[in-house]
Amino acid sequence: MQLNPYLSFNGQCEAAFKFYEQCLGSKINAMMSWGELPDDDPMAGQVSPEWRDKVMHISLPVGDRELMGSDSPPEYYEEPKGFSISISIDGPAEAERVFKALAENGTIKMPIQETFWAARFGMLVDQFGIPWMVNCDQAS
Template sequence: MQIDPYLNFNGNCEEAFKAYEKIFAGKIEFKMTHAESPMAAQTAPEWRDKIMHISLRVGDRLLLGADTPPQYHQKPQGLAICISAKDVAEAERVFNALAEKGQVNMPLAETFWSPRFGMLIDRFGIPWMVNTNQAS
């Protein structure tokens, strides 16, 4: 079994996934807009270029997402996507990239369980935790 996060966005999914592709050194493997789907004829013109489904491969995991129609979109709450960085340098790079134009809730710092841990909400409204797996 594998559990992969599915993120919902308020119209900026493609922008977010292009940023995540760079930040996580991943590869977008699949992207479908509403206009490219079998439901294209039933899609409102202003929604045709929005993402129906996208997948980003990062190592052996997938980060999945879509744009949620405005009447159904809700801000994420009660969860965070946890990044397990291999070392302090990677944790700092990822945290700083995600924090750009976002909101840092807990600055990246040494904790009793990790050489670096921090929490933030990125500029797309997604909550993240960055943790370092080993001492550096």
């Protein structure tokens, strides 16, 4: 069994995942637009022309998991709430780098710092409205 986060965006999915590529040092490995749906797919006829270039599915490998997402059609989109993407990073310097990168044009909720459980821990909401927790465990 494998658990992977799947993020919903309101038209900014491709920009968000290109940002995550840079922040997390990975490469998008799959992306399909709503306009690429096969004609016989029931959703194909329901997508408005201005939404055809938006992302229907995207995938970014992060460690041994995938960060996935899509642009939800406006009538289905809801702002993120009640969760955070938690990322565990080896090494305080790398944790600080990733935190700073993800926080660009976002909102820091808890500055990255040493805590009783972590060499570094911080919380932020990125510029696309996605909440993150960046953690670097204390050395054993």
